[in-house]
Amino acid sequence: MSQHRHPGAPGRAGAVPALPDLPEATVARLPEYLRALHNLADAGHETVSSEGLSAAAGVNSAKLRKDLSHLGSYGTRGVGYDVALLIEQIEYVLGLTQRRAVALVGVGNLGHALAGYDGFASRGFRIAALLDADPSRVGEEINGLVVRHVDDLPTVAAEESLAIGVIATPAAAAQQVADQLVAVGVTSILNFAPCVLSVPEGVDVRKVDLAIELQILSFHEHRKASLTALPATGGTALTALPGGFAATDTQEAIGT
Amino acid sequence: MSQHRHPGAPGRAGAVPALPDLPEATVARLPEYLRALHNLADAGHETVSSEGLSAAAGVNSAKLRKDLSHLGSYGTRGVGYDVALLIEQIEYVLGLTQRRAVALVGVGNLGHALAGYDGFASRGFRIAALLDADPSRVGEEINGLVVRHVDDLPTVAAEESLAIGVIATPAAAAQQVADQLVAVGVTSILNFAPCVLSVPEGVDVRKVDLAIELQILSFHEHRKASLTALPATGGTALTALPGGFAATDTQEAIGT
DNA sequence: AGGCGCTTGTGAAGACGTGCACAAATCGCG
DNA sequence: CGCGATTTGTGCACGTCTTCACAAGCGCCT
Known part of the structure; x- marks a missing residue:
């Protein structure tokens, strides 16, 4: 019952072992x-x-x-x-046998942090280029990489095989950047800008919006407060009783 | 049909209008x-x-x-x-009629960026305190706020009514910080550290893991590559044809 | 006033995801 | 060599989410 993919499963990259289509x-x-x-x-x-x-x-x-x-x-x-x-x-x-090159566009506040985030390097990715539209930022060196102008994207794409782009620009610029990324062949985009991106079919977009996460928590706060018609002392005691743990529902929800 | 909550729905805060329990x-x-x-x-x-x-x-x-x-x-x-x-x-x-106070723990790379992120302020939140366990960081001023030691949490909680905490520490410190947050009455946590948190029942945890987002994209890249048994020129052309848009499935998936 | 076009709100069907509970398989020990 | 303890893999039932399709309601125009 589990034989539905012997052929070339774990071995090595290179071949075309037909990935199972996972939920x-x-x-x-x-x-x-x-x-x-x-x-x-x-x-x-x-x-x-x-x-x-x-x-x-x-x-x-x-x-x-x-x-x-x-x-x-x-x-x-x-x-x-x-x-x-x-x-x-x-x-x-997950396709992590090769270290994938990532282009990061937008080196503002968040972009800086992402450029320095070692979690990317340690988990299979390599930031191949930092890009920004602001000429005053071009040339700056961050973490050993020099910021280039976003219009250099075609050049960058010619040097590296880029498949993934990260957008950390203001919302107003995001769509244009997305278009530029798509134009040089990027087919996966991680979008930190708070806006909806339109992309051609075949391009995957994932979105991370920090404020939205807080707003979801805010809802649950509001909800809890409205249920508890109680004093709401708020401040003290309530030591982390190790009895009733529980990986709360929301814990995983980020992905989906 | 839609009359199931006339009583005091939109009016004002203060009362206990019994939030509908939304999916x-x-x-x-x-x-x-x-x-x-x-x-x-x-x-x-x-x-x-x-x-x-x-x-x-x-x-x-x-x-x-x-x-x-x-x-x-x-x-x-x-x-x-x-x-x-x-x-x-x-x-x-969403409970945004009041501007909720947020405590941000961990002012490293990511914490710095979050402290400066204006999306929080503009969407209903106020960073009430910056905290870190590293004494060398305590006292530093970021965006008009002075970093305090994480052990000051009880004091901070006494000053402000904290309900939401953001953890931007390394994974190794996250659980301890979570315990401290819970101990001072925080009931919602946004966790950027790549680890699972154990919290008592009644505390909501949402997790954002930047590397995981990339890994999910990587899977889809791998999948696309394995389907296309094609030349894979990669580099050029492919202008963003405005014909076949589509807010791709993954676009929303973040929240869930 | 009446009819027409537009848009909401929702019933119902189907897809998807979850978790229980158990059979099948494997190991170690007597 | 066989038995029991252990753990995987999965059939099944249930709940949640999505989407279609359409009746009910509303405003505008004649």
Whole structure:
């Protein structure tokens, strides 16, 4: 029942092993599993049970098993999953066997932070270029990279094979930047600008809006406050009682 | 049909008008609608149809109508929605009628950027305190706020009524910071650290992981590449043809 | 006043995601 | 060599979300 993709599954890149088409929700969780697995590997674990891994990733164990089964993964009944093998599998599926080049457009406040964020480098990506439309920022060096003008994009794309672009510009500039990225062949965009982007079919856009996250939390605050017709002392006590934990629902919701 | 909450719906804060319990998916989209509505208002529109608003927010129009109907909103058939009224309604439901105080812990790379991000201020939030565990950072002034030591949290909480905390520390410190936040009464946390937080029931956690977003895009890149058994010229042409747009599926997925 | 066109609000169907509970498989031990 | 403990993989039922399609309502024009 799990034989639906022996041919060339984990081996190496290069071939065209026909990725299984995973449910979007599963895809969004794989990076989480991957991070947890790296932690486990660093801690010296060679195998891990679905129970253990799911706890580390903050999800239900059945969900985890189903997710892994989708990518045809080989766990061993009675034992668990081989940590190293699973890391290899997930990295393969996520396309992380090659270090992907990312172009970052917009080196304002947020762009600066992203340029210096080591989480990109440590998790399979390489910032290949920093770009900005503001001439006064061009030439500045950040983290060993020189900021170039956004109109140099075609040149940059010719040097590197760019597939992913990150937009950290003000909203007003985002659509134009997106168009420029698409024009040089970028097919995946991570958008930090608070606006909707129009892109041709075949281009993936993911959006991260920091204010929206806060507003969602605000709703839940409002809701909690309206339920509790209580004194609302707010300030003191309430030590973190270790009894009733729970990876709250919202915990995972970011991806989807 | 839509009378299920006349009593004191839009009016003013203060009372306990019993928030309707909205589907999580709807809550995640309301901020998006709100942003689009503000744009429309700035552009001078007084009313907008579900079709128009849904286009501006990048969602299906039926979905938008259903979302708005959940909060008992009053549109006018044949006309559309009153922009100003709808803004008021959504801001009320999201609990944005009061400017909420946010504590930001961790003023490293990312924390700096967040401290300077004007999107918080412009969308209903106020950064009430900057905190860090590193003594060498304490005292530094960022954007008019002085960084205080994280152990001052109880003092800060006594001064302000903090309900929301933002964690922008390294992963290793995040859990401890979360515990400290919870201990002073914070009940909503936005976590930028790449790790799972354990919190008591009743505390909401949302997580934003920048590297995960890239990894999800990477999967789709990998997938596209494996489907296209084609030359993969990569570099040139491919002008943004304005024919086949489409707010791609992934566009919204962030919230969920 | 009446009819017509437009837009909302929603019923119903289907797609998708989740979690329980259990059979099948594997290992280790006696 | 067989048995029991353990853990995976998954069938199934349930809940949530999405989308279509259309009746009900509203304003405008004649």
